[in-house]
Amino acid sequence: MNLYPLKFNPILKERLWGGTKLKDLFGKPSTSEITGESWELSTVKDDISIVSNGELASTSLQELIDKYPVELLGKSVVDRFGTEFPILIKFIDAKQDLSIQVHPNDALAKERHNSFGKTEMWYIMDADPGAELVVGFNKDVSKTDYRQSLTNDTLLELLHHEKVHEGDTFFINTGKIHAIGAGVLLAEIQQTSDITYRVFDFNRKDKEGNLRELHTELALEAIDYKKKDDFKVGYSKKMNSVNTMVDCPYFKTNFLELDKNFTIDTNNRDSFTIYMCVDGRALIENEFGKVSLQKGETTLIAAMSQKIIIDTEGAKLLEVTI
Template sequence: MNYKTTRLNGYPLKFHPIFKERLWGGQKLKTVLKKEITGDTIGESWELSAVEDNVSIVSNGPWKGQSLQALIEMYGEDLLGAHVYRTFGNSFPILIKFIDAKKDLSIQLHPNDDLARERHDSFGKTEMWHVMQADEEAELIIGFNKDVTQEEYREHLDNNTLSNILNYEQVTKGDTFFINVGKVHAIGAGVLLAEIQQTSDITYRIYDWNRKDKDGNTRELHTELALDAIDYKKKDDFRVSYPKAVNSPNEMVTCPYFITNYLVVEGVLHLDHSDKDSFVIYMCVEGSCKILANDVEEVLDTGETLLIPATLKNIEIQGDHAQLLEVHL
């Protein structure tokens, strides 16, 4: 096959996950999501990524072994959609992950587009979380529990009392959260979740529980960089309520960076994406289903992700109470 001249043969694309060892990682990516990991502290599975040095590789079909970036550069709007390609060029705009927090993550935040572009030549990092499993009394940190000034924040940081002004949210399976840029946050111990975010790996770590890595070193903090990036207001704008109608896309999050719907598939669901000038991503967060398109059938199990090229408009999903996140621009 001549990759440079053949039009993208639209079929559901699956990719090899990219595993990330983290100080706070555990074993749920293996025990719950059945991923083939070998380390004891694998905290992240990057499912769909075009981040430099972390580009996803196709695992199925005629394009097996090709990178996502190579396909974008060869097929542009056929893969991404004309509107997406005009906006982002050869940059894939979304990063998809599953995250297992055996221990608390650091308290952190992400800069907005302007700051990220100015300081790091990067996108900002708006993101959302969908909880797939949570241990009893597991929590997330999202925002402040009151309005604070920069001076108050700095005083608590210096006095090691930052937790006194943070907002804690107990979570259970199915809870969903939208995390705006500038909002301080942390995934707590015992939470397994799906994360959808802008393509960016820019994180400002502001507190790390005074812990050390296996070599006895503390991790870098970004105290000064964070000061102008933090939203110091208390805002209850993060918990997402969404319907759960069967065999119909249920709106979860709509923002300039991604649109996410929740799907519960019972039996057969036919979907027409002719109204979208975008690729579509499916993340299976519970159960199993079959996705059929262009006479190609792919099984999507819990913890797996699949990319539908923009040229592929009609698909069929078969499942028995399979639960999916549908993501597009």
């Protein structure tokens, strides 16, 4: 089998809060003025990624997993997740503030939606001056305090607002109330799940003039009401090295800033490898082929690969494995 580095057609999502940066900066094939998300790797129902390069072009990611589960994903990944791709990879452009929201944990998501929970991380690729995120509460609150703030329209006063800059990285565990603010462009790595409980949306209306649905009652048991300063990720940026960013049960993410060719021995890596290019460009190669990658593009390397060669004069990459 010839499992060369795979690229996929982006799955573009219009969002009320979206803009044009995914097209303008990354060249995504959007014709909309409100493209908020580019799903780079997905097996979410009705949004399954399709290969765009080489002899496997037009094949779906799910077809490849079903045909080559261990070869593509790795035995340990198949043992844990079967033939379901366990993570969802996105680029997000927030021209306006996203809604204030929360994601359920695995147990709650399984009980209510027969789904995984939604643990995620963000890498800030670009931020307008003054751009910020909402991450958690600014003090411990009770469920009663929280409900009262919704009634009084004072929820924002209870939330922590964090200014952001390029390179900042955040880990958003389940239960943490959060939102991406206007002017932020980021890479997102998350569990395969599309379960979001929207709790406040600034009273905005969609293009039909309707208020978007809120999930007030569903969110009550999902929210962690404690103030926790556990969201910002500190990581090394040593050049030409593999720098650990996040190592959680659902994914592992490393930061690579390279200005010369770099080889990674994956002989004992029982997992697929994903590279998201967050700056510059590189040529990614395994035993079966190579693919060019530029800022805003993603590639999937099969677990059966014995080594990965990165040919570059300058690139910043997020390396994602299980």
